[in-house]
Amino acid sequence: MGIAPDAGVVKFESIMNIPNKEDFVATLHKGIDDVSRKLDELRVQANLGKMEARDKMGDGLDSLDRKKAKVQRELQSVKESTGEAFHALADGCQKSWEEFRFAVEDAASRFKR
DSSP: OOOSSTTTOOOOHHHTTTHHHHHHHHHHHHHHHHHHHHHHHHHHHHHHHHHHHHHHHHHHHHHHHHHHHHHHHHHHHHHOOOHHHHHHHHHHHHHHHHHHHHHHHHHHHHHOO
């Protein structure tokens, strides 16, 4: 079982200029769901792997879970924001989203080796 390709995963560039809060939230939710599926695949592969690889990947998976939780908390703040606060909060949320997405992609590439 291989890691799914990035096709369909929401990229940073596609959310960077979304001026509407509802569209931003919906797009980022889709992105989180897409990357979470890749994280779930990594978790399955780690569970099927040798004990040493599984232990090493387990620590990384915990870190990825924390990054995901951070994006979800920030997205919740964006959802609850009003007016100009949306733009300020969205900027931080976008950065956390990219950190999470890149970390999952990096973990997937390291696991393939």
